[in-house]
Amino acid sequence: MAPVLDIASWVLLISGSFFVIVGGIGLLRLPDFYTRVHAASITDTVGAWLIILGLLLQVEHTLVGIKLIMILLFLILTSPLSSHALTKAAYYRETPMFRSGPDQTEDDR
Amino acid sequence: MFDMFGAAMAALLVCMVMTMIRAVKGPTVFDRILALNSFGTKTVLMIAVVNFLAGRPEFLDLALVYALMNFIGTIAVLKFTHFGHLAGIEDHESDEVS
Amino acid sequence: MILKKNPLQLAIGLFILLFILWLLSSGHYTTLIISFGVFSCALVVFLSWKMEIIDSEGVPIHLIGGAIRYVPWLIWQIILANIDVTKRVLQPKMDITPQLIEVETSQKTDLGRVIYANSITLTPGTVSIQVHEDRILVHAIAKEVAEELQKGEMDRRVTRMEGLS
Numbered sequence: 439m440a441p442v443l444d445i446a447s448w449v450l451l452i453s454g455s456f457f458v459i460v461g462g463i464g465l466l467r468l469p470d471f472y473t474r475v476h477a478a479s480i481t482d483t484v485g486a487w488l489i490i491l492g493l494l495l496q497v498e499h500t501l502v503g504i505k506l507i508m509i510l511l512f513l514i515l516t517s518p519l520s521s522h523a524l525t526k527a528a529y530y531r532e533t534p535m536f537r538s539g540p541d542q543t544e545d546d547r
Numbered sequence: 548m549f550d551m552f553g554a555a556m557a558a559l560l561v562c563m564v565m566t567m568i569r570a571v572k573g574p575t576v577f578d579r580i581l582a583l584n585s586f587g588t589k590t591v592l593m594i595a596v597v598n599f600l601a602g603r604p605e606f607l608d609l610a611l612v613y614a615l616m617n618f619i620g621t622i623a624v625l626k627f628t629h630f631g632h633l634a635g636i637e638d639h640e641s642d643e644v645s
Numbered sequence: 646m647i648l649k650k651n652p653l654q655l656a657i658g659l660f661i662l663l664f665i666l667w668l669l670s671s672g673h674y675t676t677l678i679i680s681f682g683v684f685s686c687a688l689v690v691f692l693s694w695k696m697e698i699i700d701s702e703g704v705p706i707h708l709i710g711g712a713i714r715y716v717p718w719l720i721w722q723i724i725l726a727n728i729d730v731t732k733r734v735l736q737p738k739m740d741i742t743p744q745l746i747e748v749e750t751s752q753k754t755d756l757g758r759v760i761y762a763n764s765i766t767l768t769p770g771t772v773s774i775q776v777h778e779d780r781i782l783v784h785a786i787a788k789e790v791a792e793e794l795q796k797g798e799m800d801r802r803v804t805r806m807e808g809l810s
Contacts, residue, residue: 444551447551448551451551451552451554451555452551452554452555454555455554455555455557455558455559456558457727457731458558458559458562458589458592459558459561459562459565460731460734460735461562461585462561462562462563462565462566463565463734463735464730464734465565465566465569465581465582465585466565466568466569467734467739468734468739468741469741470743471575471577471578471581472743472772472784473741473743473786474569474578474581475581475772475784476730476769476770476771476772476786477730477734477769478581478584478585479766479767479768479769479772480727480730480731480734480769481562481585481588481589482585482588483723483727483767483769484723484724484727484769485592486588486591486592489555489559489592489595489596490592490595492551492555493595493596493599496599499604501604501669501670501672502598502604502607504669504670505607505608505610505611505670506595506607508611508666508669508670509591509595509607509610509611509614512611512614512615512618513588513591513614514767516614516615516617516618517588517767518763518764518766518767519618519622519763519766520584520618520621520622521581521584521766521772522762522763522766522772522773522774523621523622523625524577524580524581524584524621524625525772525773525774525784526774526775527577527625527628527629528575528577529774529775529782530629531575531577533575533577535743535745536743537743537744608670611670
């Protein structure tokens, strides 16, 4: 395998892993449910994309590559839907929301 | 040799542990569902990495199915927490808070 | 609906898309297996026909042209937003000012609004909570992110993509 591809793969996989871990740290550190959704969406978008791109460069058989691209597409299509459904459900259940500093706006529901 | 798939795998495992901590701690039920959903996404990625680590292309089919199941599962659990059942919503309009 | 397409055309388009998907994920190309594929794609198209979900909303092939111009921009925005949220999360004292905002939408169809709301959710830092008429309630992680969204650049681009059909 060409060393250039290997290096590109390394870079993509490592940066993907970095974003995945940032998502995990965010999931633990952030103060309330709504902000944690943002952290989870880091993992779902760039983390997943970079890892799959990194794997894509190591593909030897075309069908394997196509399946990876299909996984990528499914992740792109489903991740916003599930985070939207989650936040909407949490909003209707009046999950407490973290607000920093003085309260700027009332909950305009 | 310390290879790149091993590194990605390690990062994913570390992150899965963090997600699990959130799922156990999570003050609200939605935190737990979010953690579950995020855990599922990482499982999909991990199956894809294992495919390369073990050199078995069948694993990608599993990842594909898991991605879809993860989505359906999240929606089903959410619907269950919201309505208390998985039947259609037409005849339970009164349950809707909106 | 801004455009009415012939349902038969859309059904054929759906069949072709499904069959391509089937060919790509199968990997076996013998007569028997391919005829199974044709049969199952035809069954799916038949069922969707009976369920009356074949319309320009269920089979949005007219958006492909616009999507080619919109998606790269969206991906770039998502990368920028990721870097921004990553910085906010990793700082020792997290620089977050979570808030709820409402944004106006200018799309003509429901499909366009769904695409806009999904793009907002896909971008880290903003999550759309609910779509009501032509307003979207959005939770933003910080004031700057909210202001950026309220400038309406993404809204304009989605509307343009919708109009390109």
